[in-house]
Amino acid sequence: ILNVEQSPQSLHVQEGDSTNFTCSFPSSNFYALHWYRWETAKSPEALFVMTLNGDEKKKGRISATLNTKEGYSYLYIKGSQPEDSATYLCAFMSRGGADGLTFGKGTHLIIQP
Amino acid sequence: EAQVTQNPRYLITVTGKKLTVTCSQNMNHEYMSWYRQDPGLGLRQIYYSMNVEVTDKGDVPEGYKVSRKEKRNFPLILESPSPNQTSLYFCASSPLPGQSSLDGYTFGSGTRLTVV
Numbered sequence: 001i002l003n004v005e006q007s008p009q010s011l012h013v014q015e016g017d018s019t020n021f022t023c024s025f026p027s028s029n030f031y032a033l034h035w036y037r038w039e040t041a042k043s044p045e046a047l048f049v050m051t052l053n054g055d056e057k058k059k060g061r062i063s064a065t066l067n068t069k070e071g072y073s074y075l076y077i078k079g080s081q082p083e084d085s086a087t088y089l090c091a092f093m094s095r096g097g098a099d100g101l102t103f104g105k106g107t108h109l110i111i112q113p
Numbered sequence: 114e115a116q117v118t119q120n121p122r123y124l125i126t127v128t129g130k131k132l133t134v135t136c137s138q139n140m141n142h143e144y145m146s147w148y149r150q151d152p153g154l155g156l157r158q159i160y161y162s163m164n165v166e167v168t169d170k171g172d173v174p175e176g177y178k179v180s181r182k183e184k185r186n187f188p189l190i191l192e193s194p195s196p197n198q199t200s201l202y203f204c205a206s207s208p209l210p211g212q213s214s215l216d217g218y219t220f221g222s223g224t225r226l227t228v229v
Contacts, residue, residue, distance in 0.1 A: 046217025046219075099169075100158055101158070
């Protein structure tokens with residue numbers, strides 16, 4: 001079983017502040033790294049799919065970077081808003097994707113007004 | 114609307130009574146999979162399928178069966194449910210990896226199963 005670690009486990013951030021959190025994954029057999037946003041009582045929604053070392057992706061105030069050589073990815077949220085409150089999941093895909101995604105346990109983000 | 118439809122949303126059943134959770138997608142995706150979500154453990158893959166009649170075990174397949182007779186449907190079968198299968202279940206689909214590296218998984222709305 002592949003080891004995908006996310007930190008911190010939970011995070012309280014003041015509205016308007018920027019924040020970031022980490023996903024670490026095996027640096028061998030890398031194929032893709034996914035980020036998902038999961039709001040309470042809903043299902044996870046894809047944010048980014050990253051495949052190349054050095055990739056940077058952005059969607060509005062949220063961005064992500066990828067380092068496949070050292071096995072980590074950062075997710076950044078600029079100017080946090082209450083609607084950013086959610087659990088953010090990263091997921092690692094190896095071996096050409098044949099085994100599907102292995103998920104981390106997530107970072108639970110709470111934005112305080 | 115492109116979606117993955119899971120049914121039922123909630124289910125309470127008794128130990129040993131066979132049940133099926135249905136999953137259907139309308140995006141012509143080849144790849145489908147089942148995950149369970151338990152507190153402190155994250156999403157863990159139960160079974161996955163890369164095409165019709167092709168299924169493989171994930172990380173926690175014990176006590177589950179699946180079938181993929183049609184591309185759109187991927188039901189999860191619990192032949193003899195036990196209390197340790199009480200969990201939140203998600204079905205997901207995607208294009209095959211490599212066909213579209215930009216697409217993430219599309220998840221169903223989840224099935225909360227309680228086995229008493």
